[in-house]
Amino acid sequence: MTKIHYREQDTQIRCVKYFRITYPHLAHLLFHPKNEESGGRARAAIAKAEGVQAGVADLMLPIISDYVQQTEDGKTRRFYYGLAIEMKTKKGRQSEQQKIFQRYFEAIGGKYVVVRTYEDFCKVVDEYVLGIPSLFIARAKRTWCDIDKERTAEAKRELEKLINKSK
Numbered sequence: 001m002t003k004i005h006y007r008e009q010d011t012q013i014r015c016v017k018y019f020r021i022t023y024p025h026l027a028h029l030l031f032h033p034k035n036e037e038s039g040g041r042a043r044a045a046i047a048k049a050e051g052v053q054a055g056v057a058d059l060m061l062p063i064i065s066d067y068v069q070q071t072e073d074g075k076t077r078r079f080y081y082g083l084a085i086e087m088k089t090k091k092g093r094q095s096e097q098q099k100i101f102q103r104y105f106e107a108i109g110g111k112y113v114v115v116r117t118y119e120d121f122c123k124v125v126d127e128y129v130l131g132i133p134s135l136f137i138a139r140a141k142r143t144w145c146d147i148d149k150e151r152t153a154e155a156k157r158e159l160e161k162l163i164n165k166s167k
Contacts, residue, residue: 012058012087015121023129025137025144030061055097057084057105057112065131067111080111083128090116
C-alpha cells in the first residue's frame with residue numbers, strides 16, 4: 001500500500017495556524033474557498049451550479065492593503081483590494097484554471113502569490129498586513145473583542161444555568 005503525502009496541505013495548515021495566532025483579529029477573514037469536490041459527477045454538477053469555480057486560490061484575504069514591496073531599485077507602493085494565495089510544493093505547477101483566476105484577480109487590483117514554503121507565506125502575509133489601513137485594523141480588533149465579550153457572557157449564562165440546575 002502506497003502512503004500518500006500531503007505536503008501542500010500540511011504547509012497550508014501550518015500557514016493558517018500561524019495567521020490565526022499572529023493575527024487573531026483578522027482570523028475570520030483568511031479563508032479557504034472549498035472548491036474541490038468529491039462525490040461523483042452529480043455532486044460536482046451541483047457544486048458548479050452553486051458557484052464553485054475551478055482555479056480559485058487556496059487562501060483568500062479580502063481586505064485592502066497599501067502594500068510596500070521591496071524591489072531591486074527601491075520600494076514600490078501598490079494598493080491591493082485583496083490577497084489570494086495559491087499553495088504549491090517546490091515542484092508544483094499552477095493549472096491552466098489557476099492561471100486564469102490569477103489573471104482575473106490581478107486585473108481587478110488583487111495581489112496574487114504562489115507560496116511554496118511556510119517561510120514565504122509568513123513574509124508575504126506579514127508585509128501585506130502591514131499595509132492594511134489602521135482604521136480597518138482597529139475595526140477588526142473591535143469586532144474581535146466584541147465577539148469575545150459576547151461569547152464570554154453567553155458562556156457565563158450557560159454556566160449559571162448549570163449551577164442553578166444542580167441546586
